Amino acid sequence: MNTPSALKRVMSLVMLAAGLGLLIWALVMDFSGSKVSYRGLPLIIGVIAIIIGLYFFPTLKHHRTIINVLFLFPLLFAFAVTVIIPLVLGIRYSFTDWDGIRIRNEVGLDNYIRMFKDPAFIWSIALTFLFVVVNMIMVNLVAFLLALLCTSKIKGLGFFRAAYFLPNLIGGIVLGYIWQFTFSNVVTKIFNMKYSMIADTGTAFIAVIIVYIWQYAGYIMLIYITGLNTIPGDVLEASAIDGATPMQTLFEIKIPMIAPTITICTFLTLTSAFKQFDVNLALTNGKGSLDIFGNYLTNGTEMLALNIYNTAVINQNYALGQAKAVLFFIILACVSIIQVRLSNKKEVEL
Amino acid sequence: MHTKEKPFNVVIRLIIAIIIAAYVLFPFFLVVLNSFKEAANITKNPIGFNGASFGQLVQNMRDVITNKNFMFWQSFGYSALITILSLALLALFGAMAAWVICRNKTKWSAVIYFTFIASMIIPFQVVMLPLISTFRDAGKFVGISMLKSVPGIVFAYLGFGGAMTVFILVGFIKGIPFDLEEAASIDGCSPEQVFFKVIFPLLTPVITTVTILNGMWIWNDYLLPSMMLGQNGPVRTLPVAVQAFVGSYVKQWNLILAAALLAILPMIIIFLIAQKQIMEGMIEGAVKG
Numbered sequence: 253m254n255t256p257s258a259l260k261r262v263m264s265l266v267m268l269a270a271g272l273g274l275l276i277w278a279l280v281m282d283f284s285g286s287k288v289s290y291r292g293l294p295l296i297i298g299v300i301a302i303i304i305g306l307y308f309f310p311t312l313k314h315h316r317t318i319i320n321v322l323f324l325f326p327l328l329f330a331f332a333v334t335v336i337i338p339l340v341l342g343i344r345y346s347f348t349d350w351d352g353i354r355i356r357n358e359v360g361l362d363n364y365i366r367m368f369k370d371p372a373f374i375w376s377i378a379l380t381f382l383f384v385v386v387n388m389i390m391v392n393l394v395a396f397l398l399a400l401l402c403t404s405k406i407k408g409l410g411f412f413r414a415a416y417f418l419p420n421l422i423g424g425i426v427l428g429y430i431w432q433f434t435f436s437n438v439v440t441k442i443f444n445m446k447y448s449m450i451a452d453t454g455t456a457f458i459a460v461i462i463v464y465i466w467q468y469a470g471y472i473m474l475i476y477i478t479g480l481n482t483i484p485g486d487v488l489e490a491s492a493i494d495g496a497t498p499m500q501t502l503f504e505i506k507i508p509m510i511a512p513t514i515t516i517c518t519f520l521t522l523t524s525a526f527k528q529f530d531v532n533l534a535l536t537n538g539k540g541s542l543d544i545f546g547n548y549l550t551n552g553t554e555m556l557a558l559n560i561y562n563t564a565v566i567n568q569n570y571a572l573g574q575a576k577a578v579l580f581f582i583i584l585a586c587v588s589i590i591q592v593r594l595s596n597k598k599e600v601e602l
Numbered sequence: 603m604h605t606k607e608k609p610f611n612v613v614i615r616l617i618i619a620i621i622i623a624a625y626v627l628f629p630f631f632l633v634v635l636n637s638f639k640e641a642a643n644i645t646k647n648p649i650g651f652n653g654a655s656f657g658q659l660v661q662n663m664r665d666v667i668t669n670k671n672f673m674f675w676q677s678f679g680y681s682a683l684i685t686i687l688s689l690a691l692l693a694l695f696g697a698m699a700a701w702v703i704c705r706n707k708t709k710w711s712a713v714i715y716f717t718f719i720a721s722m723i724i725p726f727q728v729v730m731l732p733l734i735s736t737f738r739d740a741g742k743f744v745g746i747s748m749l750k751s752v753p754g755i756v757f758a759y760l761g762f763g764g765a766m767t768v769f770i771l772v773g774f775i776k777g778i779p780f781d782l783e784e785a786a787s788i789d790g791c792s793p794e795q796v797f798f799k800v801i802f803p804l805l806t807p808v809i810t811t812v813t814i815l816n817g818m819w820i821w822n823d824y825l826l827p828s829m830m831l832g833q834n835g836p837v838r839t840l841p842v843a844v845q846a847f848v849g850s851y852v853k854q855w856n857l858i859l860a861a862a863l864l865a866i867l868p869m870i871i872i873f874l875i876a877q878k879q880i881m882e883g884m885i886e887g888a889v890k891g
Binding site (some may be wrong): 261278281282288289290291292295296315320321323324326327328330331332333335336337338339341342343345351352358364382396401402404405406407408411412413414415416418419420421422423424425426429430433434437441442456468469470471474475478516520526527529530533557560561565566570573574577578580584585588595 | 610612615616618619622626627629630632638640643644647648649669671691695696698699701703706714717718721723724725727728729730731732733734735736740743744745746757758760761762765767768792793794797808818821822823824825829833841844845846851855858862866869870873877880881884885888889
């Protein structure tokens with residue numbers, strides 16, 4: 253390695269000094285409550301100068317360490333500020349009466365008790381679990397059948413795969429409005445219905461499921477196709493020679509051999525169905541009247557993610573929304589832990 | 603498979619495939635068809651060709667593009683800018699971080715790596731409210747606007763996309779022989795030269811994968827930009843603009859569908875160009891993630 257030149261040494265020290273100077277100047281302005289509009293500039297330039305100074309720092313022994321730190325810094329800093337700090341704050345805020353700006357009182361478990369006393373929220377949880385289970389089964393079934401179709405001998409396979417995958421490219425908001433139009437203006441005309449499917453709570457929920465399968469099955473199909481293609485051709489050939497029927501080949505060779513793929517797809521559909529928000533918002537916005545155990549509810553199609561959003565953002569009930577979000581996090585964490593356990597077990601068995 | 607099949611079965615399968623394709627593509631067809639019509643003709647007959655004219659398409663497009671709630675070019679420009687900046691920074695900083703985590707076998711890099719992996723289960727909802735207040739307070743404190751600004755949201759995407767990006771990149775870098783790096787440093791390369799001249803060029807295929815995965819997510823994302831940028835802020839992405847536009851034009855389906863067409867067109871064009879890469883990238887991301 254080259255020995256650090258005198259120029260580099262001077263540059264490094266100048267940069268470090270200038271950077272620290274600018275940084276301190278910016279922080280003094282910040283802490284003294286200055287409202288100067290350009291005070292962000294010295295902060296950024298200062299940090300950049302310090303990074304350049306560190307990079308040219310005249311050392312051979314620690315150069316590798318400096319590079320390691322500099323390489324990790326941008327991503328870790330962004331990660332800490334956008335994920336770790338808000339997560340810690342969020343869990344803490346759920347035990348207070350936080351209103352989005354300040355905290356007046358610690359309220360302990362009040363938010364958690366309140367949300368479980370709210371029948372609308374209980375309904376959202378129940379509906380989400382129903383949605384997740386129905387989707388997990390339906391999306392995987394449809395996707396697997398599509399994958400079988402798309403790995404058999406037909407013309408234009410490339411076109412069909414691309415066409416079935418296409419809906420996955422479009423964002424849920426736009427999709428939701430396209431389907432809202434389809435359900436309320438087109439489906440009603442074709443089947444001569446008086447009311448749109450979205451107008452009734454029960455059928456609106458089915459509508460959300462239809463859209464979700466339409467959007468997601470093509471993607472899961474691609475993963476199943478990859479799985480099916482890893483089955484060695486000679487295994488299938490051997491079974492054909494032994495006189496296995498197509499059904500036997502399917503249930504005794506194909507499905508057992510793609511078991512790991514089935515696990516992946518099951519959990520992909522599981523977590524994504526839990527997080528479903530965009531289509532729910534754009535298609536029904538959670539509306540739908542419902543009479544359950546003597547409670548009249550108006551959020552008949554509102555799932556957990558949308559319920560959290562509506563509680564916090566629309567109704568401005570930040571602390572309660574945050575407590576619901578923490579519960580949402582715990583549910584998803586449990587699902588993930590089960591997934592890791594299951595896939596580890598499979599690996600051991602293999 | 604090498605078994606001979608009856609031609610009849612093949613034809614049946616082809617017909618089934620065509621019917622499913624027609625069903626899947628039907629909503630897209632509706633969007634295109636009805637963008638050519640007036641609102642009155644759409645309610646009368648949404649699946650017929652009556653009243654569809656090229657002049658009406660131009661009229662609808664003009665109405666949508668000049669609409670103050672939609673501001674197509676502006677929101678399209680911001681969407682593109684935010685997506686491209688986020689993808690470039692995620693690829694660069696992600697690769698840098700993944701390389702250090704992979705090649706620097708210390709307790710710290712293991713801790714960082716497992717924190718990244720564990721964070722992938724965190725749903726956006728649990729961090730979104732404190733995120734907004736943190737960004738607001740931090741922005742006020744240092745005098746840099748973090749909400750309602752492009753740098754702020756790019757920074758947020760860097761934080762949220764970092765974990766998955768690092769995870770996929772680490773998996774790939776592990777497979778690159780360490781001998782390559784040793785040889786380069788014996789030849790006189792400094793660590794940063796080893797990374798930029800030897801490792802980074804080798805990462806092209808995996809960076810394509812993470813860019814596709816992150817690109818699909820960032821371009822279509824609604825919740826984060828709507829929270830950070832606001833429905834009617836100076837900076838808006840396309841999904842936020844669509845939501846604001848539809849909210850202001852209830853049942854004006856010719857305009858709503860023309861807006862939807864404009865919003866999905868960029869993604870469809872990119873898909874037609876890079877279809878193979880996108881489908882492969884999505885599969886890889888799922889299998890590894």
